[in-house]
Amino acid sequence: MAMIRDIFKRKRDEKEATIPSKAAKDVPEGLMTKCPNCKHITLTKELENLGKVCPKCDHHFKMTARERIVHLMDDSSFESVDDHLKSENPLNFPGYSEKVQADSEKTGLNEAVLTGTGSIKGQQVVVAVMDSHFRMGSMGSVVGEKITRAVELATKLKVPFLIFTASGGARMQEGVLSLMQMAKTSVALKRHSNEGLLFVSILTHPTTGGVSASFASVGDINLAEPKALIGFAGRRVIEQTVREKLPEDFQTAEFLLAHGQLDAVVHRSKMRETLSTIVQLHVKGAGSDV
Amino acid sequence: MSKKKMKTMAFEEPLIELRKKISELKEYTKTADVDLSSEISSLEQRFAKLEEEIYENMKPWDRVQVARHPERPTTLDYLPLIFRDFIELHGDRVYGDDEAIIGGIGSFEGQPVTIIGHQRGKDTKENVRRNFGMPHPEGYRKALRLMKQAEKFGRPVICLIDTKGAYPGKAAEERGQSEAIARNLVEMAGLEVPVLSIVIGEGGSGGALALGVGNQILMLENSTFSVISPEGAASILWKDAALAKTAAEAMKITAPDLLEMGIIEHMIPEVRGGAHHDTARQAQLISGAIRYSLKELEGMSTEQLISQRYEKFRAIGVFSE
Helix, strand or coil, rough: HHHHHHHHHHHHHHHCCCCCCHHHHHHHCCEECCCCCCCCCCHHHHHHCCCCCCCCCCCCCCCCCHHHHHCCCCCCCCCCECCCCEEECCCCCHHHHHHHHHHHHHHHHCCCCCEEEEECEEEEEEEECCCCCCCCHHHHHHHHHHHHHHHHHHHHHHCCEEEEECCCCCCCCHHHHCCCHHHHHHHHHHHHHHCCCCCEEEEEEEHHHHHHCCCHHHCCCCCEEEEEECCCCCCCHHHHCCCCCCCCCCCCCHHHHHCCCCCCEEEEHHHHHHHHHHHHHCCCHHHHCC | CEEEECCCCHHHHHHHHHHHHHHHHHHHHHHHHCHHHHHHHHHHHHHHHHHHHHHHHHHHHHHHHHHHHCCCCHHHHHHHHHHHHEECCCCCCCCCCCEEEEEEEEEEEEEEEEEEEEEECCCCCHHHHHHHCCHHHHHHHHHHHHHHHHHHHHCCEHHHEECCCCCCCHHHHHHHHHHHHHHHHHHCCCCCCEEEEEEEEEEHHHHHCCCCCCCCCEECCCCCCCEEEEEEEEHHHHHHHHHHHHHHHHCCEEHHHHHHCCCCCCCCCCCCCCCCHHHHHHHHHHHHHHHHHHHHCCCCCCCHHHHHHHHHHHCCCECCC
């Protein structure tokens, strides 16, 4: 019994952990939060109740991985896995280990993705949530390994795999090892797919580079949050290459939707409902009469 | 091929100087009535020694220069020397034909194979047509179409990788550059035929990897495979693209580096000074490597091929637990 209480205690602690995000720097921390888009000021508590979406302009604030879990999953259903994996410094980049350590302390995560099992409206799934507060959500060996293991777990449990992506791309400090994580996660997804299992990718702000060019883009269903930046190459790189002005909405979720790259853009307030329905529709032999 | 016209690289300068001196002396002895043959032969010995010293001790940045050499043989240069009866097959059946990737069917020592390779140009005109070997989504989709075709007819797929990267452009984004690359990674994972990926020049990031999920990855000795160009890494890490040389060392992007890290299966030796010194001989070396690798994969069942590929990529990563 004591053990069970311990588990719940840990979860509560995790839930309440506050993570200073970059956006929070120019707003008064604490009681009120200012929207970086429309400058509207909202009670922080109210903003949290709204899933960190500005009530005035619908701006979707960045979420930490744990906030996302709380927002998405059934209460206390989430059990994280592979929190013990630790990044190394394979290319001996000066300062790299320290940066990873600092972000680990800041976010309470071992790396830029949180993975585990849980349920959405009673349906079991394996979920991976990337956290852009950790090294810009970049993918090195541990991120690739955690996602691969999560996909393998979903294959083993024969359940859907959901991923919320938020990443600047491959992590440079691990060089070609980072690049190869794109292939590693892909071979695992292929095996999951061959079992007839569902994979839903939810692209959140920002999803670019090697993450965009691997698992993020190959869901059976690809969803995105409104206004999320999604693209292969950076806007500046493209502007320098093509020497033309890019449209205002270039590489936004809406832009991708219009160009046939997404199945739907889903408001955060509808995300849990939408995912629950999608998962339900993929239960073998089940209709929507639940 | 005339060696005089060949572009030389910084690390070769001492060799060029010495060669010039030798030929000047030779010229001189023709007209003057002095015997300098012993001097010439000693200089030639020195040249041979220096050549060995320089080419046997190439630094990562030197290899980057060789990999990017304008005369470095491309997919189209190797094709007729390695394969017979090559027929190019065009188009992705969706949007267009991307000439930055060529593909087709042919035979390798009597065995039908599908060949797919990045293709950069050798001059400005061709580079414009081939977009400097930087593919758009339709290039990757053509590649995938040809891989699936190879699967249907049970023939091995041989990919030649040589690109700075997938093209970072507006149209490429609109047509789903990310998805095209990502799709190739996943679909290559499941191909039921042997897949060999050979890096013949630059292996630039995701744009290279999209032809790289093979049962084996082979690299020419002076080719590179990296997550970002040395210049890009230097400008991001140290805000100075001029530090590319340092980045090239630090990032571990050369064939010997990747072999040591266990990411590639074999390194294909290059003719002295780089493949561009003798394309025909280099083609023979590549043929030998293809023969060897196909032999290693011969007799593997469909399931074995897929699971071998799975295990290969599954094992890549450095971390502790």
